[in-house]
Amino acid sequence: MIVELGHAALWLAAAFALLQALAPWLRAPADDAERWTGLAVPAALAQALLVSLAFGSLVWAFATSDFSVKLVAENSHTMKPMLYKLSGVWGNHEGSMLLWILVMAVAGAAVSLADSPLGDRFRALVLSMQGIIALGFYAFLLAASNPFARLAIAPTQGNGLNPLLQDPGLAFHPPMLYAGYVGLSVAFAFAVAALLERRVGPAWAAAVRPWVLAAWAALGCGITLGSWWAYYELGWGGYWFWDPVENASLMPWLAATALLHSVAVLAKRDALRNWTILLAVVGFSLSMIGTFVVRSGLLTSVHAFAVDPARGAFLLVLLALYIGGALLLYALRASTVAVGEGFAPVSREGALVANNLLLAAGLGVVFVGSGYPLLVDVLGVGPISVGPPYFNATFGPLMIPLVLLMAVGPFLTWGAARTDKLARKLAVPGLLAVALALYAFAVWDVRAAFSLIGFALSAWLGVATLAILWGRMPWRTPRATWGMALAHLGVAFTLFGITASGALTRELLVNLRLGESAEVAGYTMKLVDVAPVAGANWTALEATLDVSRGGQPLTVLHPQARLYTSPMMDTTEAAIHTRINGDLYAVLGKPDGSGRWQLHVWWKPFVIWIWAGGLIMALGGALSMTARASARRSAAQPVGALVAA
Amino acid sequence: MTETPETPARSWLTRLAIYGPLLLFAVFVVFVGSQLGRETRVTVTSKLIGQPMPAVNLPGLGGAPGLTSADFKTGKPVLVNVFASWCIPCRVEAPQLARLTAMGVTVNGIAVRDAPDDVAAFLKTNGNPFTRVGLDKTGQTQITLGSSGVPETFVIDGRGIIRYQHIGEIRPEHIALLMAKLTEAGR
Incomplete structure (x- = not known):
């Protein structure tokens, strides 16, 4: 019953999304435009409420293991811990699309409730764009991948969830990432509305800035969580693989990074108008492409939920309409947006332009690196793989001048800077x-x-x-x-x-008998015991490693080789001892058959700083978001003057 | 659009900057569209598929005959299961191997990097579906077979040609597939 209510709520939410999309375009007989425009805000709030109900009912189905719901039967299991029953809601294709819509609706509600410095009509236009985008995804969910579908005969047990995904880091990684992806839809909607209304200028930049920062911070947080998960779960200490799916999240982040800097230039100096608009469009476009690439089964990796081609075609048509439409509008209107003001090369804005060019070049390099293997494979030259060597050789050098400039830029003043x-x-x-x-x-x-x-x-x-x-x-x-x-x-x-x-990094691969020791980077580890342990839905062999340094006992590590029972799968659970100056990372391997156990141990200096840095960046973004942006006085000028200047 | 000024003459560079993103995206859509529905490869296959089985000459368990190349030239397709007593998924697939044997399939085993006593104990606990078991103490035979882990199962036709490689444990849903591959190899 609750599931059917959720399904009904989703249909109703779609109806409100339609109202939200149409509101600013409707004309009452007496041309009382205000009345219709005013409907956008309540429609957005109602939509958010209804989608929350729909999502809540799916969460309920997962929490109570209602296997008469197809999605639950395929992705859950009674033996799973509650946290992973809940994260199972978005650990699959349909649920993750529902989460996408939920985040989108919440973003719409936030736009409705926040101040609207550009006026009610502009807000209604932004909400309309959001409604139009949401409608496509509602259609996709309701017609092509209904998360609430029931099974005629309910199985007594579910299929379980990929054990690699049963992890606290990953439970929160998708929602964070989605908040970032979908947060960029606000910037996208702002850009399209600005093109329609011809209001590209400092006031627009100041208004869009907090939204860009919020999305950027969430996206950074999501990427950091994902990288941390890969580090401790995949069992060989890597944290970034230049996997196409990781690149799919890195590219919108790079675009958003460029965007938040170009928005600052636009707000302060009224320069980079077209470029900023283009970045706002491209940022969300890359988010959608990223989601699409992950969901379509076009790329097969640990992240992909294989999906049939009909769904892929549906998503592709949606993308073509939204992104193609926005880019077409950009192309038509860009030539009519007056070029903003020029500026001195050595100045804050000069440094920010250089930053934008470097970030765009980095984005291009990642895009080419991700797309090239697919292209070559299709052309029939044979599968090739573009791995870390390519990215290190291309992306790395681009970051050198970028970081050099990052230190200098903040010391430069706006306008011609004194040097x-x-x-x-x-x-x-x-x-x-x-x-x-x-x-x-x-x-x-x-x-x-x-x-x-x-x-x-x-x-x-x-x-x-x-x-x-x-x-x-x-x-x-x-x-x-x-x-x-x-x-x-x-x-x-x-x-x-x-x-x-x-x-x-120092690495050690040894075969140890019980009682034997080995040393890496000054840390001595003694294999004390290997014993079986059991969890809710797994059994494991767990090693006990006494770690000491200079004769002083330091810690005990418990790496595990796990076997999940539903579905059946081997995983390694690395044991990690984190210190401010580095991590000890131990993995238990196979026994060699003669009483010795293979141990793989790394000393990874300062590795925790990577993710600490990622979180600090996100925190900086969040802090900046709460600051009141000071647009230049010209923001108060009439609209026409800005566009036609 | 009365406030729009006269559009000045634009250089091709400006035009490219304005229409370039749209063109690039159009190419992307066409490319992705043409790729929908193409099957994605999910497994890495041995380079030896379609090739003759490499020479095998492995000792057997406790005086039993081992596994040699002659065992693969009987005119009848067989399965070769690469396993080890220390491999947990190998225990999981034991009932499936037993079922295949019961269906009349000949299954030969290669025990990788294992002690004879451990293998004997393993077969006693989990059942012995194998017609012949060869002990590959160094793992050398496993490598020449193009197998990178345990368990793996190969379909070898009656002339000793490797026809199919199954990576990972055989689960109940894989039995039909293996039977089909065996029938195909028998033609």
């Missing part, structure tokens, strides 16, 4: 950068030029960013400055973590 004091301000970061590189060379014995540059750049950026805050009263510093500094500091942290863990 006489710049050298003095950057002397300390420069010296410390060289010092860290020399230290890495001499003490850590690092010889690879790329790693030395990485160390130098992380010190350069970190210290220069701290220098921004140096000598300022913390409580009188604008929140936007705090946010920017935190985000840049996060990049320095992540860069340092990537460089250090890449250059200094």
Whole structure:
């Protein structure tokens, strides 16, 4: 019954989405346009409420293991812990599409409730765009992949969930990622509305800025969680694989990063109008393509829920309509949007333009790297794989000038910047950068030029960013400055973590009998015991490793080799001891048949800094979001003057 | 659109900047559209499919005859199951192997990197579906077969040609597939 109510709520929500889409376009007989436009906000709120009900009823079906619902029967199991019963709601195709719609509706409700500095009509247009996008996905859900479908005969037990996905990191990774993906739909809707209304300018930029920041922060958080999950779950200590599905989430993030910087230029200097609009369109387009690529089964990986071609075709048509429509509108209107103001090359905006170009180039490199193997495979040259070597050789070098500039940019003023004091301000970061590189060379014995540059750049950026805050009263510093500094500091942290863990990792692969010891990076580990243990839906062999350093006992690690029973699957549960200066990462391998156990142990220096940096970046974005953006005075000018200037 | 100024002459570069994204996206849609419904490969197959079985000469268990190349030239298709006593999924597939044997299929086993006593104990506990068992103590035969893990099961036709490789444990739903592959190999 509850499931049927959820299904009905979904239909009703779709009806409200339709109303929301039409509201600003309807004309009452007496041309009382206001009345219809005013319906957009209540429609958006009603839609959000109804989708929440629908989603809640699906959660209920999963929580109570109602196997008469096809989706539950296919993806859940009574023996699963409650957390994973709930995360099973979005661990499959239909449920994840419902989650997508839910996040979209919540974003619409947020737009309805927030201030609307551009006026009610503009808000109604933004909501209309959101309604139009949502309608396509409602149609997809209700017609092609109904999550509430019942089975004629309910099985007594469900099929379970891929054990790799039964993990707290992954339970929250998709909702975060979706918040980011779908959050970008607000920027997309703002861009389309601005093109329709010809209101591209500083006021628009100031209004869209918090939405971009919110989406960017959520997306960063989602990517960080996903990377952390891969690190501890996949069992070999990697954290980023340049997997097409990871790239699908990285590309919108890069676009959003470029967007939030170009929005700042547009808000302050009224420059980069077309470029900013294009980025807003491209950001959400890449999100949709990312979701589509994951869901279509076009790429097969751990992330993909294989889906039949009819659904893929449906999604492709939706994408073609939305993205193609927005790009067409952009092409038609871009030539009529007056070019904004010019600017001096050495200035805050000059640095931000360079930042945008580098980020766009990085985006292009990732796009080509992700698409190329598919293309080659189709052309019949034979399957090839584009792996980390390609990305390290192309993406890496692009990030060097980007990080160099990131440290300099904040010291430049808007307009023609004075450069006489710049050298003095950057002397300390420069010296410390060289010092860290020399230290890495001499003490850590690092010889690879790329790693030395990485160390130098992380010190350069970190210290220069701290220098921004140096000598300022913390409580009188604008929140936007705090946010920017935190985000840049996060990049320095992540860069340092990537460089250090890449250059200094120590690895040990041994066969140990019970009671024997081995040593890695000064840590001694003794294999004390291997014993069977059991969980709710798995059994495992668990090793007990006593870790000591210099004779002092430090910790005990328990790596497991797990066997899940529903469905049947082997997984490794790495045991990780995290310290601020590095992780000990132990994996239990197979016994060799003569009483010895294979152990794979890594010492990964400063690896936790990678994700700490990611979270700090997101925190910076969130902080910045709450700051009141100060648009230039010209924002108050009449609309026509901005467009036709 | 009265406020629109006279459109100035645009360079081709500007036009490209304006229409480029749309064109690029159109190419993407056409490309993806043409790919829908194409089957995706899910398994990595041995390079030896369609090739003769490499030379095998493995000792047997406790005086029983081992496994040699001659066992694959009987004119009748057989299964070769690569397993080990220390492999947990190998226990899971034991009932399926028993069912295949009961259906009249000849199954030969290769025990990889294993001690004879452990293999004997394993077969005692889980049942012995094998006509012949060869001990591959070094794992060398497994490598020449193009197998990278346990369990794996190969379909070999009556002339000793490898026809099919099944990676991972045989689950109940795989039996029909293996029977079909065996029938195909018998033609």
